[in-house]
Amino acid sequence: MADTTIFFFFTLFSFSSYFTLVLSRTLLLQNSQTTTTTVLHVSASLQKTTQTFPLNQSALQKPKPTSSSLSFDLHSRFSIHRASHNVDYKSLTLTRLQRDSIRVKSLQTRLDLAVTGLTQSDLTPIQTELAADKLQTPVISGISQGSGEYFSRIGIGKPAKDVYMVLDTGSDVNWMQCAPCADCYQQSDPIFEPTSSSSYSPLTCDTRQCRSLDVSECRNETCLYQVSYGDGSYTVGELVTETVTFGKSEEVNKIAIGCGHNNEGLFIGAAGLIGLGGGSLSFPSQINASSFSYCLVDRDSDSVSTLEFNSGIPPSAVTATLLRNTKLDTFYYVDLIGITVAGVNISIETSVFKLESNGSGGVIIDSGTAVTRLQTEAYNAVRDEFVKRTKELVRVKAVELFDTCYDLSSMKIVDVPKIGFRFSNGKVLSLPAKNYLIPVDSAGTFCFAFAPTSSTVAIIGNVQQQGIRVSFDLVNSLVGFSPSIC
Numbered sequence: 103m104a105d106t107t108i109f110f111f112f113t114l115f116s117f118s119s120y121f122t123l124v125l126s127r128t129l130l131l132q133n134s135q136t137t138t139t140t141v142l143h144v145s146a147s148l149q150k151t152t153q154t155f156p157l158n159q160s161a162l163q164k165p166k167p168t169s170s171s172l173s174f175d176l177h178s179r180f181s182i183h184r185a186s187h188n189v190d191y192k193s194l195t196l197t198r199l200q201r202d203s204i205r206v207k208s209l210q211t212r213l214d215l216a217v218t219g220l221t222q223s224d225l226t227p228i229q230t231e232l233a234a235d236k237l238q239t240p241v242i243s244g245i246s247q248g249s250g251e252y253f254s255r256i257g258i259g260k261p262a263k264d265v266y267m268v269l270d271t272g273s274d275v276n277w278m279q280c281a282p283c284a285d286c287y288q289q290s291d292p293i294f295e296p297t298s299s300s301s302y303s304p305l306t307c308d309t310r311q312c313r314s315l316d317v318s319e320c321r322n323e324t325c326l327y328q329v330s331y332g333d334g335s336y337t338v339g340e341l342v343t344e345t346v347t348f349g350k351s352e353e354v355n356k357i358a359i360g361c362g363h364n365n366e367g368l369f370i371g372a373a374g375l376i377g378l379g380g381g382s383l384s385f386p387s388q389i390n391a392s393s394f395s396y397c398l399v400d401r402d403s404d405s406v407s408t409l410e411f412n413s414g415i416p417p418s419a420v421t422a423t424l425l426r427n428t429k430l431d432t433f434y435y436v437d438l439i440g441i442t443v444a445g446v447n448i449s450i451e452t453s454v455f456k457l458e459s460n461g462s463g464g465v466i467i468d469s470g471t472a473v474t475r476l477q478t479e480a481y482n483a484v485r486d487e488f489v490k491r492t493k494e495l496v497r498v499k500a501v502e503l504f505d506t507c508y509d510l511s512s513m514k515i516v517d518v519p520k521i522g523f524r525f526s527n528g529k530v531l532s533l534p535a536k537n538y539l540i541p542v543d544s545a546g547t548f549c550f551a552f553a554p555t556s557s558t559v560a561i562i563g564n565v566q567q568q569g570i571r572v573s574f575d576l577v578n579s580l581v582g583f584s585p586s587i588c
């Protein structure tokens with residue numbers, strides 16, 4: 103009798119736990135379908151952290167053909183600078199994050215100066231010969247501008263010489279290292295030689311381009327420029343015009359570009375920088391582009407994507423209003439009004455993300471910042487909701503600026519809460535899981551890849567933009583996000 107009872111209870115228990123299991127599995131699946139969670143492919147993400155070393159040259163992918171004739175290939179830093187990647191993934195991550203903090207600080211400083219009405223020229227009078235001494239103070243790990251995460255191969259001069267240039271939506275002035283070098287850092291292509299280009303032409307001081315510079319000076323009628331990046335990196339030289347070639351054929355003449363004879367900073371092998379900002383000296387402004395778009399390929403991959411001009415926003419894109427700061431025309435702002443976690447609106451005061459008329463606040467979308475920065479109160483609210491919904495995952499200690507990390511080493515795939523950016527037009531951009539839960543080592547530690555900032559300005563970084571084509575429609579003031587068109 104006793105045995106039967108025990109047997110009965112055991113059966114009941116097994117049955118009910120089996121039932122609960124089935125039920126919770128069903129709920130989980132339903133949740134996925136009703137868009138509160140999304141799948142993170144842990145093993146696929148981890149594989150990339152180990153594939154990084156060594157590289158498989160023959161796996162180099164070619165970009166898909168594009169409809170735009172004004173298009174450059176776009177590569178991640180990783181695919182260009184393979185030689186220096188002789189370190190483990192964790193050190194690589196830590197270096198990236200340190201570089202990222204420097205960049206964020208320099209963007210914020212620039213904005214603070216603009217809001218308070220100062221400009222760079224009030225602080226740094228140009229002094230070509232002295233620049234090296236003046237600015238050489240700790241040359242920290244280099245490029246804060248551009249973070250140097252993404253490059254294009256661009257033809258400069260006549261005949262065109264192809265070189266790797268850093269792409270940067272956070273600055274305007276285009277420049278390249280130029281012979282004769284007073285001080286040039288190492289680059290992978292030969293240094294540009296003005297005497298071997300028939301289209302090289304110095305700009306005089308009374309030109310519109312020269313007058314548009316933040317810091318300039320006139321020497322012997324020629325226009326000298328200087329750009330300093332706040333971390334010890336800088337470039338000084340003369341402002342000239344040159345021919346820029348897309349692919350093999352499409353040429354644009356008379357693009358104002360700095361010919362830098364004195365350049366300092368670890369611009370990691372690139373010949374210079376292409377400014378994609380909103381100011382009048384930026385590349386899109388100079389070619390009168392109606393729009394431009396890029397797709398930031400996985401930073402740890404060899405894939406190649408494109409930077410395109412004048413091809414508009416793809417019809418399937420999630421769109422948001424593009425806003426501009428009246429105090430500083432370089433940065434592109436989006437009208438983010440909220441963030442969703444697992445489909446739930448996180449309660450954040452709408453004023454937190456607002457771009458004020460005095461130039462403070464707002465949300466910049468930037469190609470050179472890696473990790474999205476949110477104002478501390480917004481970050482805390484989003485992080486808390488995410489943590490609340492990932493209780494079943496094993497938490498581990500913080501890594502650098504990431505306070506929310508997990509040990510996913512025992513898992514192949516995991517369901518994680520969806521995260522979305524909500525814009526003022528009601529549209530929501532839902533991010534792929536790998537854009538906010540990223541590996542920080544090869545052992546299975548993943549961190550929630552957002553970070554808090556005490557600044558009033560938020561920045562949507564390139565980790566969150568990976569694999570999404572981001573289009574800037576400069577005529578209609580719209581930003582488009584197309585997750586499926588890379």
Ligand SMILES: *[C@@H]1O[C@H](CO)[C@@H](O)[C@H](O)[C@H]1NC(C)=O
Binds near residue numbers: 158161
């Ligand atoms: C390199 O990539 C190619 C093409 O994807 C593949 O066929 C080859 O097996 C790979 N080689 C190694 C050593 O992984």
Ligand SMILES: *[C@@H]1O[C@H](CO)[C@@H](O)[C@H](O)[C@H]1NC(C)=O
Binds near residue numbers: 322
């Ligand atoms: C100005 O130009 C003259 C003649 O080309 C040259 O001799 C002189 O060194 C130049 N001065 C400076 C400061 O570059």
Ligand SMILES: *[C@@H]1O[C@H](CO)[C@@H](O)[C@H](O)[C@H]1NC(C)=O
Binds near residue numbers: 354388389390
């Ligand atoms: C861009 O527009 C300006 C003014 O409308 C014009 O002077 C310039 O030649 C144009 N540049 C190109 C590359 O079309």
Ligand SMILES: *[C@@H]1O[C@H](CO)[C@@H](O)[C@H](O)[C@H]1NC(C)=O
Binds near residue numbers: 445446447
């Ligand atoms: C989130 O907020 C927006 C606007 O306030 C609203 O339209 C939407 O229905 C809300 N979504 C949820 C899931 O509460």
Ligand SMILES: *[C@@H]1O[C@H](CO)[C@@H](O)[C@H](O)[C@H]1NC(C)=O
Binds near residue numbers: 217218459461462
């Ligand atoms: C800019 O305006 C906001 C909102 O009115 C205000 O809180 C902030 O203090 C102002 N900032 C400056 C630097 O004036």
